[in-house]
Amino acid sequence: MGTRRSAGIVVVRRRGETWHFLLLRAYGYWDFPKGGIESGETSLDAAIRETREETALTELEFRWGEVWIETEPYAGGKVVRYHLAECSRGDVRLDPSPETGRPEHHEYRWLPLEPAKDLLVPRLRRVLAWANDSLSGVAPSSP
Numbered sequence: 001m002g003t004r005r006s007a008g009i010v011v012v013r014r015r016g017e018t019w020h021f022l023l024l025r026a027y028g029y030w031d032f033p034k035g036g037i038e039s040g041e042t043s044l045d046a047a048i049r050e051t052r053e054e055t056a057l058t059e060l061e062f063r064w065g066e067v068w069i070e071t072e073p074y075a076g077g078k079v080v081r082y083h084l085a086e087c088s089r090g091d092v093r094l095d096p097s098p099e100t101g102r103p104e105h106h107e108y109r110w111l112p113l114e115p116a117k118d119l120l121v122p123r124l125r126r127v128l129a130w131a132n133d134s135l136s137g138v139a140p141s142s143p
Contacts, residue, residue, distance in 0.1 A: 003073065006080045007043035008034025009051045009060065010131040011087050013110055019135050020110040021128065022092065023119060024054060027106065030119040032127070034080050043068070043081045051085075054104055056093035060085040069130045071123050082127050084134050 010032050011022040023030045035050035037043055044066060052058055062085050071080045094103040109119075113132050117125055 004076070004078045005037050005043070006034050006078060007037050007047040007050065008032045008080055008082045009047045010082050010084050010127060011051065011055070011057065011060070012084070012131065012135065013087055015110070018112050019132070020112055021116045021131065022055070022057075022087075023109050023111060023116055024094075024105040025107040025109075026104060029121075031124060032082060034082070044083055047081070047083050053097075054094075055108070056095055057087050057090045059090050060087050064134050067134055069127055071127065074123060082131075084131050 008031075012019050013022070014020070022032065024033060033047075033051040033054045035046065035054070037046040038049075041049070048060060051060065062083070064084050066083065068081050068083050070082075071078075073079050092108045094105050094108065096103055111119070113128070116128055120128055
């Protein structure tokens, strides 16, 4: 089976001196906004589209450039490339999907690093650590 590629965004928002990370819950599983890359899309274009579709957030600022990190293959070879963006305003809405008529996620939370880490599986903790390092300027550049 070949690699299936998806793209997403680690969306951050500053509250006082602390960065908060946007997490979405589907059933018992927490993740960042993400989804499949459609034909003709770059990973960044797909990540922006998926974030808009899943959260209704549109004002994303890529202050750190087009940096990214990819997950190790999981779930039968799926790889997700996550980008990093700040969203300083706008309310998250979990609107129904046009295909199913139901929201893709059940809940969202803006969380600081440690509480966010507690909700994520190990492969996403690695993404969270990368994003946090990027916010402080210590993450390595994307390959």
